[in-house]
Amino acid sequence: MASSGLQLLGFFLSLVGLAATVGATLMVEWKKQYQGKTHRIFEGLWMSCSGNERTTCEFHQYLLKLPIEVQATRAVMLISVFLSTVALMVSTVGMKCTRFMDGKSESKSTTAMIGGIMFMIAGVLTIIMTSWYVKKIVDNYHETKTLQSFEFGNAVFVSWAGGLLTAAGGAFLGCRRCSRSQATSSMSSNNHLLPPMGPKSNYV
Structure with a gap:
Protein backbone atom coordinates (compact mmCIF):
# COMPACT_ATOMS: atom_id res chain seq x y z
CA MET A 1 0.00 0.00 0.00
CA ALA A 2 2.85 2.37 0.83
CA SER A 3 4.53 1.80 -2.53
CA SER A 4 1.23 2.47 -4.33
CA GLY A 5 0.96 5.75 -2.44
CA LEU A 6 4.50 6.71 -3.47
CA GLN A 7 3.69 5.90 -7.09
CA LEU A 8 0.56 8.07 -6.95
CA LEU A 9 2.59 10.89 -5.37
CA GLY A 10 5.26 10.60 -8.05
CA PHE A 11 2.65 10.52 -10.81
CA PHE A 12 0.92 13.62 -9.42
CA LEU A 13 4.20 15.53 -9.05
CA SER A 14 5.23 14.61 -12.59
CA LEU A 15 1.84 15.64 -13.94
CA VAL A 16 2.09 19.04 -12.24
CA GLY A 17 5.68 19.38 -13.46
CA LEU A 18 4.61 18.61 -17.03
CA ALA A 19 1.86 21.23 -16.84
CA ALA A 20 4.34 23.81 -15.51
CA THR A 21 6.84 22.95 -18.26
CA VAL A 22 4.20 23.36 -20.96
CA GLY A 23 3.09 26.64 -19.40
CA ALA A 24 6.65 27.95 -19.23
CA THR A 25 7.30 26.97 -22.84
CA LEU A 26 4.30 29.02 -23.97
CA MET A 27 4.88 31.99 -21.66
CA VAL A 28 6.22 35.20 -23.15
CA GLU A 29 8.14 36.44 -20.09
CA TRP A 30 11.38 34.55 -20.58
CA LYS A 31 13.23 37.83 -20.56
CA LYS A 32 12.05 41.37 -19.92
CA GLN A 33 13.19 44.94 -20.35
CA TYR A 34 11.83 48.20 -19.01
CA GLN A 35 12.32 51.40 -20.99
CA GLY A 36 11.39 54.33 -18.82
CA LYS A 37 8.65 53.93 -16.24
CA THR A 38 5.87 52.54 -18.39
CA HIS A 39 7.21 50.95 -21.57
CA ARG A 40 7.80 47.23 -21.22
CA ILE A 41 9.28 44.64 -23.55
CA PHE A 42 8.88 40.89 -23.06
CA GLU A 43 10.44 38.18 -25.17
CA GLY A 44 9.55 34.52 -25.11
CA LEU A 45 10.44 31.45 -27.10
CA TRP A 46 7.65 31.99 -29.63
CA MET A 47 6.72 35.67 -29.56
CA SER A 48 7.67 39.09 -28.24
CA CYS A 49 5.42 41.74 -26.68
CA SER A 50 5.86 45.43 -26.06
CA GLY A 51 3.79 48.38 -24.98
CA ASN A 52 2.74 50.55 -22.07
CA GLU A 53 -0.55 49.73 -20.39
CA ARG A 54 -1.60 47.61 -23.33
CA THR A 55 0.96 45.34 -24.91
CA THR A 56 0.95 44.07 -28.47
CA CYS A 57 2.49 40.71 -29.30
CA GLU A 58 3.82 39.20 -32.50
CA PHE A 59 5.27 35.82 -33.30
CA HIS A 60 8.92 35.42 -34.23
CA GLN A 61 9.00 35.44 -38.02
CA TYR A 62 12.48 34.12 -38.78
CA LEU A 63 13.89 31.16 -36.89
CA LEU A 64 17.50 31.58 -38.04
CA LYS A 65 17.61 35.21 -36.92
CA LYS A 104 2.76 -9.71 -14.92
CA SER A 105 3.87 -7.99 -11.73
CA GLU A 106 7.56 -7.96 -12.66
CA SER A 107 6.92 -6.42 -16.09
CA LYS A 108 4.50 -3.96 -14.53
CA SER A 109 7.08 -2.68 -12.04
CA THR A 110 9.70 -2.46 -14.80
CA THR A 111 7.31 -0.40 -16.92
CA ALA A 112 6.70 2.02 -14.03
CA MET A 113 10.46 2.32 -13.51
CA ILE A 114 11.03 3.12 -17.20
CA GLY A 115 8.35 5.81 -17.04
CA GLY A 116 9.99 7.29 -13.95
CA ILE A 117 13.41 7.36 -15.61
CA MET A 118 11.93 9.16 -18.62
CA PHE A 119 10.36 11.73 -16.30
CA MET A 120 13.70 12.26 -14.57
CA ILE A 121 15.50 12.78 -17.89
CA ALA A 122 12.86 15.28 -19.00
CA GLY A 123 13.10 17.19 -15.72
CA VAL A 124 16.89 17.33 -15.79
CA LEU A 125 16.83 18.56 -19.40
CA THR A 126 14.44 21.34 -18.43
CA ILE A 127 16.55 22.43 -15.46
CA ILE A 128 19.83 22.39 -17.40
CA MET A 129 18.43 24.26 -20.39
CA THR A 130 16.71 26.90 -18.27
CA SER A 131 19.88 27.47 -16.26
CA TRP A 132 21.91 27.86 -19.46
CA TYR A 133 19.36 30.36 -20.79
CA VAL A 134 19.63 32.39 -17.60
CA LYS A 135 23.43 32.26 -17.80
CA LYS A 136 23.35 33.68 -21.32
CA ILE A 137 21.15 36.57 -20.18
CA VAL A 138 23.38 37.31 -17.18
CA ASP A 139 26.54 37.17 -19.31
CA ASN A 140 25.02 39.54 -21.84
CA TYR A 141 23.99 41.89 -19.03
CA HIS A 142 27.52 42.02 -17.65
CA GLU A 143 29.01 42.52 -21.11
CA THR A 144 26.80 45.44 -22.09
CA LYS A 145 26.55 47.00 -18.60
CA THR A 146 23.61 49.18 -19.59
CA LEU A 147 20.24 49.74 -18.00
CA GLN A 148 18.56 48.72 -21.26
CA SER A 149 19.74 45.12 -21.02
CA PHE A 150 17.29 42.27 -20.70
CA GLU A 151 16.64 40.45 -17.43
CA PHE A 152 15.14 37.00 -17.04
CA GLY A 153 11.41 36.90 -16.38
CA ASN A 154 8.82 34.81 -14.58
CA ALA A 155 8.83 32.00 -17.16
CA VAL A 156 12.30 31.01 -15.96
CA PHE A 157 11.05 30.32 -12.43
CA VAL A 158 8.04 28.40 -13.74
CA SER A 159 10.35 26.30 -15.90
CA TRP A 160 12.70 25.57 -13.00
CA ALA A 161 9.74 24.52 -10.84
CA GLY A 162 8.40 22.31 -13.62
CA GLY A 163 11.75 20.60 -14.07
CA LEU A 164 12.20 19.98 -10.35
CA LEU A 165 8.68 18.58 -9.92
CA THR A 166 9.03 16.34 -12.97
CA ALA A 167 12.39 14.98 -11.82
CA ALA A 168 11.14 14.43 -8.26
CA GLY A 169 8.01 12.64 -9.46
CA GLY A 170 10.10 10.48 -11.76
CA ALA A 171 12.35 9.53 -8.84
CA PHE A 172 9.34 8.21 -6.92
CA LEU A 173 8.03 6.33 -9.95
CA GLY A 174 11.45 4.94 -10.83
CA CYS A 175 12.12 3.56 -7.36
CA ARG A 176 12.67 -0.12 -8.10
CA ARG A 177 12.50 -1.15 -4.45
CA CYS A 178 9.14 0.61 -4.03
CA SER A 179 7.76 -1.02 -7.13
CA ARG A 180 8.77 -4.49 -6.05
CA SER A 181 7.94 -4.26 -2.36
CA GLN A 182 4.35 -5.41 -2.73
CA ALA A 183 5.27 -8.32 -4.95
CA THR A 184 8.01 -9.39 -2.55
CA SER A 185 5.71 -9.21 0.47
CA SER A 186 3.02 -11.22 -1.31
CA MET A 187 5.56 -13.90 -2.26
CA SER A 188 6.84 -14.12 1.32
CA SER A 189 3.29 -14.43 2.68
CA ASN A 190 2.57 -17.22 0.21
CA ASN A 191 5.72 -19.02 1.33
CA HIS A 192 4.47 -18.95 4.91
CA LEU A 193 1.22 -20.59 3.84
CA LEU A 194 2.96 -23.45 2.06
CA PRO A 195 3.60 -26.60 4.12
CA PRO A 196 7.21 -27.45 4.89
CA MET A 197 8.84 -29.71 2.33
CA GLY A 198 11.40 -31.29 4.65
CA PRO A 199 12.15 -35.04 4.73
CA LYS A 200 9.55 -37.22 6.39
CA SER A 201 10.47 -39.77 9.02
CA ASN A 202 9.03 -43.28 8.72
CA TYR A 203 8.00 -44.87 11.96
CA VAL A 204 7.34 -48.58 12.37
Missing part, protein backbone atom coordinates in the same frame (compact mmCIF):
# COMPACT_ATOMS: atom_id res chain seq x y z
CA LEU A 66 16.74 34.32 -33.33
CA PRO A 67 19.49 34.24 -30.68
CA ILE A 68 21.07 30.83 -30.18
CA GLU A 69 19.74 30.55 -26.64
CA VAL A 70 16.17 30.99 -27.86
CA GLN A 71 16.55 28.37 -30.60
CA ALA A 72 18.23 25.83 -28.31
CA THR A 73 15.84 26.40 -25.40
CA ARG A 74 12.83 26.07 -27.66
CA ALA A 75 14.07 22.73 -29.05
CA VAL A 76 15.02 21.25 -25.68
CA MET A 77 11.78 22.32 -24.00
CA LEU A 78 9.80 20.63 -26.77
CA ILE A 79 11.88 17.47 -26.33
CA SER A 80 11.26 17.59 -22.58
CA VAL A 81 7.51 17.95 -23.08
CA PHE A 82 7.51 15.05 -25.55
CA LEU A 83 9.47 12.80 -23.17
CA SER A 84 7.15 13.67 -20.28
CA THR A 85 4.08 12.92 -22.39
CA VAL A 86 5.43 9.50 -23.36
CA ALA A 87 6.46 8.86 -19.74
CA LEU A 88 2.93 9.76 -18.66
CA MET A 89 1.46 7.00 -20.82
CA VAL A 90 4.15 4.47 -19.87
CA SER A 91 3.75 5.17 -16.14
CA THR A 92 -0.02 4.80 -16.36
CA VAL A 93 0.45 1.25 -17.67
CA GLY A 94 2.99 0.35 -14.98
CA MET A 95 1.31 1.80 -11.90
CA LYS A 96 -0.19 -0.62 -9.40
CA CYS A 97 -3.49 1.25 -9.20
CA THR A 98 -4.23 0.49 -12.87
CA ARG A 99 -5.42 -2.81 -14.31
CA PHE A 100 -2.94 -3.04 -17.14
CA MET A 101 -0.62 -6.07 -17.06
CA ASP A 102 -2.15 -7.40 -13.83
CA GLY A 103 -0.82 -10.88 -14.41
